[in-house]
Amino acid sequence: MVTLEIDGQKVEVEEGTTVLQAARKLGIEIPTLCYNEAIQPYGACRLCVVEVIMGNVSRFQSSCSLPVADGMTVKTNSESVLRGRKVLLELYLARCPQSKEVKELCERYGVTETRFKTFDKMEDCVLCGLCVRVCDEVVGAHAIDFVGRGTERRVDVPFERLWDKCLACGACTYVCPTGHIQNEGRRIGQLRRNLGTERKCRYMLMGAVSSKICPNNYECWRCEYDQRTEYQLGNHPALALKTTGKK
Amino acid sequence: MEGVMTSRSGVLESLRAEGVKSISPDCSKITVGMATCGIAQGARGIFAAIEEEVAASKLDIAVESTACIGFCQVEPIVEVYLPGKSRTLYQQMTPDKSRELVAATARGEVKKEWALCTVEGTAEGIPAMKEIPFYKKQLKVVTRNCGFISPRSIAEYIARDGYLALSKALGMKSDEVIDEMSHSGLRGRGGAGFPTGKKWSFARNAPGDQKYVICNGDEGDPGAYMDRAVMEGDPFAVLEGLTIAAYAIGSSQGFLYTREEYPLAREMMDNAIESAKKYGLLGKNILGSGFDFDVRITKGAGSFVCGEETALIASIEGKLPNPLPRPPYPAISGLFGKPTVINNVETLATVPQIIRNGADWFSSMGTESTKGTKIFSLVGKINNNGLVEVPMGISLREIVFDIGGGIPKGRKFKAVQSGGPSGGLIPEECLDTPVDYEHLEALGAIMGSGGMIVADDKTCMVDMTKFFFDFLNYESCGKCAPCREGIRQAHDILEDICSGEGKEEDLETLGELAHTVKDFSLCALGGTAPNSLLTTLRYFKDEYYAHIKDKRCPAGVCKKLITYHVDPEKCSGCRVCIKVCPQGAISGELKKVHLIDQEKCIKCGACLEACKLDAIIVE
Numbered sequence: 001m002v003t004l005e006i007d008g009q010k011v012e013v014e015e016g017t018t019v020l021q022a023a024r025k026l027g028i029e030i031p032t033l034c035y036n037e038a039i040q041p042y043g044a045c046r047l048c049v050v051e052v053i054m055g056n057v058s059r060f061q062s063s064c065s066l067p068v069a070d071g072m073t074v075k076t077n078s079e080s081v082l083r084g085r086k087v088l089l090e091l092y093l094a095r096c097p098q099s100k101e102v103k104e105l106c107e108r109y110g111v112t113e114t115r116f117k118t119f120d121k122m123e124d125c126v127l128c129g130l131c132v133r134v135c136d137e138v139v140g141a142h143a144i145d146f147v148g149r150g151t152e153r154r155v156d157v158p159f160e161r162l163w164d165k166c167l168a169c170g171a172c173t174y175v176c177p178t179g180h181i182q183n184e185g186r187r188i189g190q191l192r193r194n195l196g197t198e199r200k201c202r203y204m205l206m207g208a209v210s211s212k213i214c215p216n217n218y219e220c221w222r223c224e225y226d227q228r229t230e231y232q233l234g235n236h237p238a239l240a241l242k243t244t245g246k247k
Numbered sequence: 248m249e250g251v252m253t254s255r256s257g258v259l260e261s262l263r264a265e266g267v268k269s270i271s272p273d274c275s276k277i278t279v280g281m282a283t284c285g286i287a288q289g290a291r292g293i294f295a296a297i298e299e300e301v302a303a304s305k306l307d308i309a310v311e312s313t314a315c316i317g318f319c320q321v322e323p324i325v326e327v328y329l330p331g332k333s334r335t336l337y338q339q340m341t342p343d344k345s346r347e348l349v350a351a352t353a354r355g356e357v358k359k360e361w362a363l364c365t366v367e368g369t370a371e372g373i374p375a376m377k378e379i380p381f382y383k384k385q386l387k388v389v390t391r392n393c394g395f396i397s398p399r400s401i402a403e404y405i406a407r408d409g410y411l412a413l414s415k416a417l418g419m420k421s422d423e424v425i426d427e428m429s430h431s432g433l434r435g436r437g438g439a440g441f442p443t444g445k446k447w448s449f450a451r452n453a454p455g456d457q458k459y460v461i462c463n464g465d466e467g468d469p470g471a472y473m474d475r476a477v478m479e480g481d482p483f484a485v486l487e488g489l490t491i492a493a494y495a496i497g498s499s500q501g502f503l504y505t506r507e508e509y510p511l512a513r514e515m516m517d518n519a520i521e522s523a524k525k526y527g528l529l530g531k532n533i534l535g536s537g538f539d540f541d542v543r544i545t546k547g548a549g550s551f552v553c554g555e556e557t558a559l560i561a562s563i564e565g566k567l568p569n570p571l572p573r574p575p576y577p578a579i580s581g582l583f584g585k586p587t588v589i590n591n592v593e594t595l596a597t598v599p600q601i602i603r604n605g606a607d608w609f610s611s612m613g614t615e616s617t618k619g620t621k622i623f624s625l626v627g628k629i630n631n632n633g634l635v636e637v638p639m640g641i642s643l644r645e646i647v648f649d650i651g652g653g654i655p656k657g658r659k660f661k662a663v664q665s666g667g668p669s670g671g672l673i674p675e676e677c678l679d680t681p682v683d684y685e686h687l688e689a690l691g692a693i694m695g696s697g698g699m700i701v702a703d704d705k706t707c708m709v710d711m712t713k714f715f716f717d718f719l720n721y722e723s724c725g726k727c728a729p730c731r732e733g734i735r736q737a738h739d740i741l742e743d744i745c746s747g748e749g750k751e752e753d754l755e756t757l758g759e760l761a762h763t764v765k766d767f768s769l770c771a772l773g774g775t776a777p778n779s780l781l782t783t784l785r786y787f788k789d790e791y792y793a794h795i796k797d798k799r800c801p802a803g804v805c806k807k808l809i810t811y812h813v814d815p816e817k818c819s820g821c822r823v824c825i826k827v828c829p830q831g832a833i834s835g836e837l838k839k840v841h842l843i844d845q846e847k848c849i850k851c852g853a854c855l856e857a858c859k860l861d862a863i864i865v866e
Contacts, residue, residue, distance in 0.1 A: 043572030044727045046767045060766040065572035080766065084729075087763040091732040115756050116736045127725065146567060146725075149550065151735050153725030 004072040019063035019074055020048055030063055030076050031085070031105055033092075034128035036175055038239045039137055041065040045128050046088060047105070051075040060084070082109075090114040092126060099124045099178045119151075125180040127153055131172035139206065139238045141165050144172065144183065155181065162187050167205040168218075174236040192218040203229065208237040258526055259405060259414075266406025270396060274307045275352050276328040280394060282315035282479045283511050284472075288322040289341075296342035297325075300349040308352060314480030314515075316394025318381055319633040321363060324394075327352050333368030336376075337361045366395070381631050384650055386612070386638045388620045389596045393480030393634075398515050401522040404483040410528060412599035416491045417536040424495040424602065425451060431606035432618035433598075437463055437554070437591030438666070438695045439771065440617070440684040443598075446588055449578035450496040453586035458498040461582065461589040462489050463559060464505035464512065467551040468667030469718060471698030473622040474592035476634050478505065478512035481596060482519035486542065488595030490529065491602060493540045496588055501542040504559055507549050516544060551722035555770050556581075556589045558724065569726040570770035591696065593622060613639035617683035621694070625651050627701035628658065637682070644678040647701060658703040662786070666695025668715040669775035671782030672708065691782040693775060707804035708787040709794055713741040715779045723772065730773030733764035737780060746807040749795040758784060803865035806850045810866050815840045817862035824854035824863065 003012045006023050013022045018041065023030055033045035043062040050063045053073040060081070063074070075081060089106050094116035096102045106112070129146070132155060136142045143166035147156045157163060162183065168191060170184035188202075201212035203225060212225070220226040233240035279285070279294045294312060301308050316324055321338035325345060328334045335357050337348060344361060351358050362373040364382070369375065376382050387393075396403040404410070416424050429444025450458060462485060466474040478485060489501050505513050520542050523529035531539045545563050552558045558568040560582045581587025597619065601609045610618045617639040623646065626632050630652035637646060647653070647663055654660050662672040671692030673680075680686050687694050702711060716738040725731045737760050740753050761777035761784070768774050784791065793799050800808040813824075813833075820838040832848045835841030843854070855863045 041572070043769055046727050046729050046769065049767050062572055062769070067574065080762075083759070084763045084767050087733075087759050088729055088767060091728060091736065091763075094736065095728075095732055116732075117739055127728070127731070129726075146569075148725070149552075150720060150723040150725045151731055153731065 002068045002070050004068050004070070004074065006074040007076055013068055015068075017068050019050065019052070019061075019066045019068055019072075022068050023050075023063060023074070023076060028076055031109065032064060033101070033105075033126055033177055034130060035064045036130055036134070036239075039130065039133045039175075042129055042133060045126065047085060049081065049084065051078045051081050085109060086111055090116055094118050096124050096126055096178065097121060099126065101177045102126065124178045125155060126178055127155070128177060129155075130175040130177065131155055131181045131183075134171045134175045134238065139167065139169055139171050141167055141169075143167070144181075157183070162190055168202045169206050169236075169238055170202075171236050171238040174239070188218050188220065201225075203237060206238050206241070208241060259410060262402045262405045262526065264406075266396075266400065266402035266404070269311075269400060270403050270406055271328065271330065272309050273330055274309055275330065275355070276309040276311060277301075277349065277352060278311045278313050278326040278328070278397075280314065280316055280322060280324040280326070281312040282394075282476060283509075284315050284319045284476075285322050285324065286511075290323040292342050293323050293325065293340050293345045297345050297349055300346045304349075304353065306349065306353050308349065311397050313396065314393050314398050315476045315634065317385075317390060317476075317634040317636070318363070318631065320631050324363070326366065326394075327357070329355055329357070329368075333357065333370045333373075334366040335370055335373060336363040336366060338363040380652060381633070381635075381650055384641065384645055385636055386620050387636050388600060388612070389477060389484075389593055389622060390480065390634065390636045391600075392484065393476055396481070398480055398482055399518050399522075401483060401519070401526065401528075404481070408603060409483055409599070410487060412602035413487050413490055413528065414534055416494055416602050417534055417538060421451065421495045421497060424491065427602060427606050428495070428598070431601045431609040432613075433594065433601060433609065434617060434684065435591055436593035436597070436621065436696065438693065438775075440694060443590065443594055446578055446590070447492065447495050449576070450498075450586045450588045453579045455586050457500075457583075457585045458496050459582045459585055459587040460489055460493045460496065460498045460501040461559065461563070461587060462501065462503045462592060462595055463554060463556075463589050464503060464509070464516075464592045465547045465554040465559060466506065466509075466592075466696060467554050467722070468669075468696055468698040470626040470700050471624045471667055471696055473624055473634060473697045475509050475512050477592050477596050477622070478509070479515050482512075482515040483523070484596040484599055485516070485592055486519050486523055486529070488590075488598035489542060490533070490540055491598050492588055492590060492595065494538055496586070498588070499539050499541065501540065502563055502582070503542055503544045504547060504553070504563065505544065506547045513544060513546070520544070550724070551718075552724045552770075552772055555772060557770070559589065560587065567724075569724050570772070572769060593697075614681060614683045616685050621682070621697055623697045623699045625699050625701070627664075627699075628654055628703035628706065629701040630655050639683045640681045642679050642681055643673065646682070646699070647678065651701065654701070654703045658705060660701070661704050661706055662702045662708065664692075664698070664700040664702065664711075664779065666693035666775070666778070667698035668718045669693065669772065669778055670695050670698070671778040672702070672711070672786065673782070674786040677786075691778060691785060693778060695775075705802055705804070707745075707800050707802035708783045708790045709741060709744055710800075710802075710804045712779045712783045713738065713745055716741055716776075719772070719776045723776075727767075727769035727773065729764045729767040730769070730776065733760055733768075734773070734776055736760060737764070737777070741780075744791065744794045745800075745805040747794070747798045747805075749791075751795055753795065754784065754788075754791055809850060810845060811843050811848055811850060811852075811854065812864045812866060813841050813843055814862045814864050817860050819860060819862070821860075823857050823859070827853045827857040829853060 031047040041064040043065040048063045089111045093114040166187045168187035172181045173184045199214040201214045203209045204212045216222045281290045323340045325337045325340045357370045359372045364376045433443045434440040553568045557571040562568040577587045622636045720734045723730045761780045818840045825833045830847045832844045
């Protein structure tokens with residue numbers, strides 16, 4: 001067990017816990033955009049950055065990726081953290097002015113408008129990479145990835161064409177915080193148009209059912225299984241199976 | 248084992264004899280500096296001319312090539328060795344001059360008028376290397392072989408005490424090697440300045456059978472070429488250092504990561520690896536010690552961020568070069584999840600000398616916190632541009648004015664950018680600061696990998712900052728939001744200021760933005776990116792105000808804020824400016840004062856360059 005102090009409160013957690021998890025245990029709220037419990041920490045949105053004091057060294061670190069250590073003092077809402085977080089939210093608001101998620105976060109932290117330029121009013125991707133990582137780490141398909149670098153960076157499928165590796169499982173759409181990723185519907189439509197002899201059900205490809213050939217022409221709304229999985233599992237099947245270790 | 252080692256050292260002994268002979272043969276020898284900088288200045292043509300001349304007259308003169316000796320301003324450089332007399336450097340050679348030089352060498356004479364200095368021996372009327380200002384305050388430790396030996400020849404490297412360190416290290420316990428490194432006080436020369444011995448001991452103590460060592464030769468700073476020069480000039484030293492590092496941490500596989508844009512450096516390193524393998528200095532059972540080590544060269548994909556440790560590792564693994572949050576540090580979990588040591592080229596080239604000469608020798612150079620020497624590439628508005636190696640603790644003023652020879656055309660010094668695009672701009676009043684990691688950081692700059700760009704009074708600080716942000720905006724990997732979005736927004740604000748659309752509150756916004764990018768970014772690219780902005784806001788705020796309030800660029804650089812005029816007092820009406828103007832914006836008759844049409848003028852500065860009478864004014 002490791003003991004540390006977060007915002008003046010002492011907490012004892014297991015070794016290997018991240019600072020974010022420890023803070024949430026205390027009920028301390030730290031904003032995140034690229035964090036999901038089922039997926040490895042990525043440290044890209046930087047909203048969870050906190051001030052960490054070890055000995056006499058103070059540093060800014062992303063709490064989602066930082067494991068706790070004995071004697072650590074964490075400040076999640078020091079003046080400099082709050083100031084930086086506000087500027088960061090302004091940057092997000094300039095990037096995605098329409099995004100509901102971003103607007104909500106801004107409202108919560110007192111950011112009403114941005115001083116920065118908006119380059120694309122319709123942009124809604126915050127580049128958190130959850131879709132890319134869920135596809136790679138959880139589903140294991142690796143059908144999408146980042147393309148380009150810097151401000152040109154975007155999420156895409158190879159050569160902008162959906163391909164066989166995409167199972168149409170919809171995990172990417174499920175984890176996307178802003179609703180930018182819409183691969184599931186596109187891929188299902190594609191499958192329906194190219195009906196062949198191999199009508200493998202997407203739940204089968206995900207490992208959620210042992211074997212199933214789609215009898216419904218990939219019209220999932222007619223499929224009984226599709227209608228009850230999410231309700232039954234309380235989560236997207238890919239994520240639910242991963243977290244329960246069934247896969 | 249002892250027996251094996253002696254038979255191997257027999258090989259080394261014969262190589263050493265061969266090397267001594269080829270460095271100082273019985274006949275005369277002409278050596279051409281053929282590093283990338285020399286080749287760019289026409290060294291290939293000179294080499295061909297010399298070879299042709301020697302062959303045509305059937306002279307007994309050896310012709311060789313070497314690498315960069317540092318003084319890039321006076322390239323192409325040719326060295327002439329006259330046995331028993333002197334070894335002389337000649338500057339700014341041309342094929343014609345070199346043909347004459349061959350004839351003089353055949354007669355055993357020196358050409359005093361073209362000589363730069365003598366490297367050994369004396370020649371009348373030619374100063375010794377240690378006497379000329381460019382070399383006087385330098386201390387060649389890492390670059391001791393650069394430009395002095397043939398980089399392709401393992402024999403010449405061994406003749407200058409090469410591979411003594413490796414045989415010494417292999418006779419030590421690996422912990423002793425690490426202790427020696429820790430004791431020497433060597434800190435990483437790639438930029439961050441992390442103690443090398445400490446890094447090695449982390450990797451050594453990390454659990455795991457397979458460990459890796461990586462030489463980071465992904466030098467991306469504009470205007471910096473220290474690593475290239477070392478790889479081109481002394482590749483065996485880098486390789487020897489990497490082998491010692493591998494032995495110290497217990498690794499059997501190394502990687503050398505260099506840029507696609509460094510073909511010559513790669514060729515040299517490739518050749519070094521092959522030669523070392525041939526003589527049992529790399530591969531299985533090195534020098535009969537039972538230690539196995541192999542090195543593979545990996546080509547970079549041309550991205551600045553690949554120089555960052557974790558991005559570099561991802562790049563070797565074949566993934567997108569996106570930095571990862573730390574911990575875990577590469578020394579614990581690096582390449583393919585194994586403990587990995589990544590050292591910069593210059594750091595590794597220093598290692599053999601520390602092992603050979605001892606930690607005390609190394610720590611006797613430099614300052615309290617920063618030991619040894621550092622190579623800087625001195626570029627920009629400076630008289631002697633080139634690579635300089637100086638002991639730590641030397642002042643910036645000595646580097647810029649004594650070694651660098653000051654600012655050309657009698658202009659005034661304004662600032663020096665230390666640490667490449669992520670460094671800070673240091674003004675004149677701070678020039679007496681001693682150079683080491685802590686002092687530079689206190690000024691808001693960084694040591695970085697050693698790029699030093701000098702700016703004169705005709706350089707606009709806002710424009711220069713904008714240039715660095717343009718570079719960083721292009722090179723940011725885009726993974727984390729503060730770096731990706733913050734740099735783009737700061738660049739846009741700077742662009743507004745440069746085009747006269749800046750507002751007073753922009754300065755506050757820029758300051759806040761800079762701090763957010765610095766504190767919140769994932770890796771060191773974002774963490775150091777705002778340095779140029781923060782230092783110019785600190786030292787050159789009046790220039791920002793001039794742009795914003797007076798809509799004026801004091802240095803006369805920002806095109807939207809300047810106009811070109813003809814000074815009626817000075818204009819002689821020679822029509823030179825009319826001829827060079829690409830827009831036809833200047834009118835006037837011969838011997839009458841000319842006039843610039845502001846509607847047509849695109850402010851290219853051609854007239855300013857062309858006018859011999861300084862009659863063009865920039866306002």
